[in-house]
Amino acid sequence: MFNLILFGPPGSGKGTQSDKLVEKYGLLHLSTGNLLRGEIACETTLGNEAKNFMDKGQLVPDSVVIGIIGNCLDQHKEAKGFLFDGFPRTVAQAVALDKLLELRNTSIALVLALEVGEEELVNRLVNRGKTSGRSDDTDEAVIRKRFAVYENETAPVAGHYQKAHKFQSIKGEGTVDGIFELISEAIDKRIEQKV
Numbered sequence: 245m246f247n248l249i250l251f252g253p254p255g256s257g258k259g260t261q262s263d264k265l266v267e268k269y270g271l272l273h274l275s276t277g278n279l280l281r282g283e284i285a286c287e288t289t290l291g292n293e294a295k296n297f298m299d300k301g302q303l304v305p306d307s308v309v310i311g312i313i314g315n316c317l318d319q320h321k322e323a324k325g326f327l328f329d330g331f332p333r334t335v336a337q338a339v340a341l342d343k344l345l346e347l348r349n350t351s352i353a354l355v356l357a358l359e360v361g362e363e364e365l366v367n368r369l370v371n372r373g374k375t376s377g378r379s380d381d382t383d384e385a386v387i388r389k390r391f392a393v394y395e396n397e398t399a400p401v402a403g404h405y406q407k408a409h410k411f412q413s414i415k416g417e418g419t420v421d422g423i424f425e426l427i428s429e430a431i432d433k434r435i436e437q438k439v
């Protein structure tokens with residue numbers, strides 16, 4: 245199994261690059277943001293609870309997202325590997341993910357972090373908000389709040405994987421294809437090391 249984490253702040257391009265990675269490497273895409281929006285669309289109890297946090301730019305509680313990921317891993321035992329997008333977002337989630345994978349005799353192979361400057365990120369999110377219908381992308385105060393949450397709660401996740409020598413930064417500004425090439429090179433190198 246080859247399990248990859250695509251890491252980076254809101255608007256850094258994780259979703260866009262994930263679509264291309266799924267196609268090239270046949271990984272199973274697990275985006276906690278998409279999974280939570282699916283729960284909201286179906287008006288489940290979990291979705292209604294999550295919406296309150298998401299609309300304010302806050303994180304959904306760890307126990308909720310860890311539960312969702314655990315269920316998905318169980319539902320896709322046949323997967324060649326997983327692509328985690330938007331997860332883990334706290335150190336507690338990273339520790340839980342390590343345990344979930346260990347129980348399944350696998351682990352994270354690589355964490356790729358997309359680096360993009362804050363002004364570019366805000367522009368991208370405001371533009372996305374014009375067409376995506378995502379309520380958390382239309383209000384600049386909510387966007388700023390998500391960056392603050394990212395700095396305080398998510399950025400420390402990088403240290404967790406740096407310690408394990410699994411962390412690598414990628415320049416996330418440029419063309420979509422150019423960035424995808426950088427990501428692919430890093431993955432191919434890691435796959436070569438493994439075999």
Ligand code: ADP
Pocket residue numbers: 253254255276277278280297298299301302303304305306309329330331332333337380390
């Ligand atoms: P973005 O990275 O652009 O903010 P996402 O779709 O990844 O978009 O996440 C949207 C919102 O969903 C987050 O602001 C947060 O409220 C919630 N969310 C997504 N993933 C997680 C997670 N792993 N832990 C807690 N909350 C999450």
